[in-house]
Amino acid sequence: MNTRNTNPCFLRPRSLAWFISLTMGTFSVQALAEDTVVVSADGGSGVEQEKAWGPSPTIAAKRSATGTKTDTPIEKNPQSISVVTQEEMAMKNVTSVKGAFNYTPGVLTGNRGSSNVIDALSIRGFSETNTNQYLDGLKLQGDNYSEFAIDPYFLERAELLRGPVSVLYGKSNPGGVVSLVSKRPTQETLREVQFQMGTNNQFSTGFDFGGSLDDDGVYSYRLTGLARSADAQQDMNKEKRYTIAPSFSWRPDENTRFDLLTYFQNEPETGYYGWLPRQGTVVGITRPDGSSYKLPTNFDEGEDSNKISRNTRMVGYNFEHSFNDTWTVRQNLRYADLRTDYRSIYGNGFNAATQQITRGSAVSDEKLNQFAVDNQAQAKFTTSQIDHTLLLGVDFQRTRNDIDAQFGTASPLNAVNPQYGDDSVTPFPNPYQHLNKQRQTGLYAQDQMEWNRWVLTLGGRYDYAMNSVYDRVANSVDHQNDQAFTWRGGLNYVFDNGIAPYFSYSEAFIPNSGSTYDGQAFDPSRAKQYEAGVKYVPKDRPVVLTAAVYQLTKTKNLTADPDTLNHPNASIQSGEIRSRGVELEAKAALNANINMTASYTYTDAEYTEDTNLKGKTPVQVPKHMASLWSDHTFHETALSGVTVGAGVRYVGESKGLYASGDDVNQNFDVAGYTTVDAALKYDLARFGMPGSTIGVNVNNLFDREYVASCYRDYACYWGAERQIVGTATFRF
Numbered sequence: 001m002n003t004r005n006t007n008p009c010f011l012r013p014r015s016l017a018w019f020i021s022l023t024m025g026t027f028s029v030q031a032l033a034e035d036t037v038v039v040s041a042d043g044g045s046g047v048e049q050e051k052a053w054g055p056s057p058t059i060a061a062k063r064s065a066t067g068t069k070t071d072t073p074i075e076k077n078p079q080s081i082s083v084v085t086q087e088e089m090a091m092k093n094v095t096s097v098k099g100a101f102n103y104t105p106g107v108l109t110g111n112r113g114s115s116n117v118i119d120a121l122s123i124r125g126f127s128e129t130n131t132n133q134y135l136d137g138l139k140l141q142g143d144n145y146s147e148f149a150i151d152p153y154f155l156e157r158a159e160l161l162r163g164p165v166s167v168l169y170g171k172s173n174p175g176g177v178v179s180l181v182s183k184r185p186t187q188e189t190l191r192e193v194q195f196q197m198g199t200n201n202q203f204s205t206g207f208d209f210g211g212s213l214d215d216d217g218v219y220s221y222r223l224t225g226l227a228r229s230a231d232a233q234q235d236m237n238k239e240k241r242y243t244i245a246p247s248f249s250w251r252p253d254e255n256t257r258f259d260l261l262t263y264f265q266n267e268p269e270t271g272y273y274g275w276l277p278r279q280g281t282v283v284g285i286t287r288p289d290g291s292s293y294k295l296p297t298n299f300d301e302g303e304d305s306n307k308i309s310r311n312t313r314m315v316g317y318n319f320e321h322s323f324n325d326t327w328t329v330r331q332n333l334r335y336a337d338l339r340t341d342y343r344s345i346y347g348n349g350f351n352a353a354t355q356q357i358t359r360g361s362a363v364s365d366e367k368l369n370q371f372a373v374d375n376q377a378q379a380k381f382t383t384s385q386i387d388h389t390l391l392l393g394v395d396f397q398r399t400r401n402d403i404d405a406q407f408g409t410a411s412p413l414n415a416v417n418p419q420y421g422d423d424s425v426t427p428f429p430n431p432y433q434h435l436n437k438q439r440q441t442g443l444y445a446q447d448q449m450e451w452n453r454w455v456l457t458l459g460g461r462y463d464y465a466m467n468s469v470y471d472r473v474a475n476s477v478d479h480q481n482d483q484a485f486t487w488r489g490g491l492n493y494v495f496d497n498g499i500a501p502y503f504s505y506s507e508a509f510i511p512n513s514g515s516t517y518d519g520q521a522f523d524p525s526r527a528k529q530y531e532a533g534v535k536y537v538p539k540d541r542p543v544v545l546t547a548a549v550y551q552l553t554k555t556k557n558l559t560a561d562p563d564t565l566n567h568p569n570a571s572i573q574s575g576e577i578r579s580r581g582v583e584l585e586a587k588a589a590l591n592a593n594i595n596m597t598a599s600y601t602y603t604d605a606e607y608t609e610d611t612n613l614k615g616k617t618p619v620q621v622p623k624h625m626a627s628l629w630s631d632h633t634f635h636e637t638a639l640s641g642v643t644v645g646a647g648v649r650y651v652g653e654s655k656g657l658y659a660s661g662d663d664v665n666q667n668f669d670v671a672g673y674t675t676v677d678a679a680l681k682y683d684l685a686r687f688g689m690p691g692s693t694i695g696v697n698v699n700n701l702f703d704r705e706y707v708a709s710c711y712r713d714y715a716c717y718w719g720a721e722r723q724i725v726g727t728a729t730f731r732f
Helices: 086-091
Strands: 018-022 027-031 038-040 081-085 133-135 155-162 176-182 190-198 202-212 219-231 238-253 256-270 307-322 327-351 356-383 386-414 425-427 432-451 454-471 476-493 499-510 525-536 543-560 571-589 594-609 624-633 642-651 654-657 667-670 673-683 693-699 707-712 715-718 723-731
Touching: 081 086, 086 155, 190 219, 327 386, 543 594, 667 707
Parallel strands: 133 176, 654 707
Antiparallel strands: 018 027, 027 038, 081 155, 155 176, 190 202, 190 723, 202 219, 219 238, 238 256, 256 307, 307 327, 327 356, 356 386, 386 425, 386 432, 432 454, 454 476, 476 499, 499 525, 525 543, 543 571, 571 594, 594 624, 624 642, 642 673, 654 667, 673 693, 693 723, 707 715
């Protein structure tokens, strides 16, 4: 029986009754059967202890490497971090990376509404066009319309590190980073097949196989695959995805591990990627007879010929070798190739007089390839009474994207009485044919020092970043070379009972392309954050509670040149954005029956310096968000094997921005919303199929109609409608 991934809250009877005990030092479930299994939240005997790059025995993961690049307990990390385990994603039937963070504080997942084409997020009030995701320690660098999208079924965990972290990763979003950990080969036999069927003609088949290839466990493998298809919420759009991820592990001894990790994904259709005007979503459209009309939530402002397809191929490895108790070396390496075919007619405005959505067109054929490597040397030693975990590293990443694009205008579409079928476009005079190159080399050092209950983390990094754009039409090249030093310091005090107050300072830098009207290249924008908080991670219980307050400021932000008469459409670098907030999170396996997650977010973001936006709130940043989820598993009753779960999410009022007209650069309100999710699952162990389950998930249970967010007055996004999905998972 496979126990490595087993959560005590979801264990089922195998052949005899289960004896459930909760002791002061160990949370365990013992099977009174022919062969005894013991699962302990504190890493007791009989179970492999949790590792930062592996599964967690409960939903309350206690270790992470995202914030330090070393295997570090959550309570000793000097920044706020959340871990969403595979168990939690499976319980909530998560189908996108951004969906994994629906119940996580500090992050807005509704940047693109119901669309899952890219995993766009807003973290602590900051968002970027390209996502800020890392897979197995290496960045998935996007460019233009080329964005990587990893399916959650292939992940062991998804983590969110809030705040600047350039000290470890170089150029990055000041709000934080998303770090994903792939499923790895396992020495224990794993055989899983999954079937799904749901609303919008959703059908899915997945499998997950793994185990040792020899008696000694030197060689092991994992083979995970998935095929999924569904109709998108918006008419005329479909989603199709076919993914397979073979991986192989070589462990010649207890000190050496080499994992070959691959990922191949074909997406012939990725779904809807448009937007709708404020009129018809946030407010109604006034008909000639004076009545008000809102666009249906399945409305598509494009055409049937719209298409976004992607083909992703990634090959890489993680290598680790310990020479002795002091020195360990690691190398993470990956080559990725992404082909994107983007063809879209989309809305870019609304004419109230004619009730027409004005439309533009974009066609882009892109070929992106990326190489990334991260070399690390870790030393654990003691000087006097101070224990050190020293990390030295050098990483390099190179991204190249060949873009062959053409932009233009398309015919308008009547919002009240749409007539589709005219996908003719008028192209702009010059095509957009660019070769974009990005490179980054970083040298970093970090020391985690422990003395008694004190943990001091200090780190510094120097980066060399280069961006270049070759315009094939104009036969010109624009180079941008930047150098930046960033550092971080954090202090934790860890009490014996698991309470750990902390304080930290961290920095980030973000390169800016282009130059001022006078031709002076822009410096990188800078960000700095002060954060204080407290964490509660008891050793004897599967509980993680965190609370954080912070102030995050981004400087040297691009803003409009005030001399609009002589310098039209030019920018200067004097903008500043400040975000202050409070974040609370709880994850707990309360007992052998009940799991619970809860969160609250308060975010106060403002343009503190800007030519046009000073005093305004950034778009898509709710001031308040909250969530609560709980699931209950029944044991040794008439309902034994049944799990019932429910959750509620609240997203408060946010802001959009007028892009034109008399109200240009003014905010408008987007109402808040509350949605309810539910789950019902049944374990098939009593039918002789331990580990197998059937169940149903319902997202947006009451089919709440809401606008998830607005970017501009021409770009608002309907939230996801009610979705019902049945899942059958069989392990054998």
